[in-house]
Amino acid sequence: MIYVPAPDPEYGQHICRRAVRLTNVDGATIGELEDSVHAIRCRVEHDGVRVTGIEADFIRQPMSTCGSAMAQLGNLVGTPLSTPLSEFYADGRARLHCTHGYDLVWWAIAHASRDETVRRYDCATPDHPPGLEVEVSLRVNDLPTLSWRVVDDIIQGPAPFAGRHVMKGFVGWAVDTLEGDALEAALVLNKGYFTSQSHLYLQKPGKMGEIGQRFRGTCWTYTSPRLEVTEQQLSRRNFDNGEGLLEFR
Numbered sequence: 001m002i003y004v005p006a007p008d009p010e011y012g013q014h015i016c017r018r019a020v021r022l023t024n025v026d027g028a029t030i031g032e033l034e035d036s037v038h039a040i041r042c043r044v045e046h047d048g049v050r051v052t053g054i055e056a057d058f059i060r061q062p063m064s065t066c067g068s069a070m071a072q073l074g075n076l077v078g079t080p081l082s083t084p085l086s087e088f089y090a091d092g093r094a095r096l097h098c099t100h101g102y103d104l105v106w107w108a109i110a111h112a113s114r115d116e117t118v119r120r121y122d123c124a125t126p127d128h129p130p131g132l133e134v135e136v137s138l139r140v141n142d143l144p145t146l147s148w149r150v151v152d153d154i155i156q157g158p159a160p161f162a163g164r165h166v167m168k169g170f171v172g173w174a175v176d177t178l179e180g181d182a183l184e185a186a187l188v189l190n191k192g193y194f195t196s197q198s199h200l201y202l203q204k205p206g207k208m209g210e211i212g213q214r215f216r217g218t219c220w221t222y223t224s225p226r227l228e229v230t231e232q233q234l235s236r237r238n239f240d241n242g243e244g245l246l247e248f249r
Contacts, residue, residue: 003206003232008199012127014238016196019245020104020121020188022111031108034246035123037062037198037235038100041248042073044108051079051109056101059248060237062198063208065230069098069220073105081113085183086175099219103191110184121185122242123192127199128152136166138189146185150193161186166193203236 018035031042039060045053054074058067079088085106094102111119120141126134130152137147148166149156155164160177164170174186208230215222221230239245
């Protein structure tokens with residue numbers, strides 16, 4: 001069976017929520033991520049200077065080959081905890097992985113050096129049909145931290161984000177313009193917005209076929225030989241009211 005995308009008739013009625021929890025324990029940082037279509041856990045072990053081990057697991061995945069990308073994260077053992085974000089993502093290396101798992105490991109590495117036990121991010125992106133302005137928001141440890149007014153993927157405000165396209169060129173601009181916690185918050189919210197695109201179409205089992213070619217090379221699953229065999233999974237969950245996130249049910 002070949003997957004043929006069909007618009008979700010309920011689009012416009014839901015909120016895409018994503019939660020990320022980072023927890024420092026002795027010699028390691030635990031990373032947890034859950035949203036409408038993904039649920040991932042990782043454990044990044046370190047000696048206080050560099051990464052000494054990585055374990056990661058897909059609990060819920062949108063494509064059948066997503067989980068096989070987790071073994072690739074072992075290549076990051078030895079990464080200094082002080083590695084700049086720009087270096088970690090240089091040369092498109094995230095595309096050699098599941099980009100969501102790669103992001104989670106990065107957030108865990110960044111958290112490992114903080115004098116902070118737990119940090120939790122909660123993103124909310126309402127469905128946004130063409131022409132509709134929506135408020136996209138981020139809470140950090142349950143405190144309102146960042147919000148954007150967005151129309152047709154363009155941030156209307158506030159400054160300095162106004163005029164930025166959320167889906168094109170945002171990461172490069174953010175890395176050049178922001179730093180520290182402000183940069184991390186903006187990128188977490190950007191990734192949450194990106195994930196909201198999963199609400200546009202119905203999830204149906206089937207191989208990707210021609211539609212998959214549009215995304216060739218963007219990540220582990222959309223690269224040969226996985227692209228030719230991967231199948232969509234029924235992984236979507238509804239977290240409109242925010243309940244159940246990071247419970248991994």
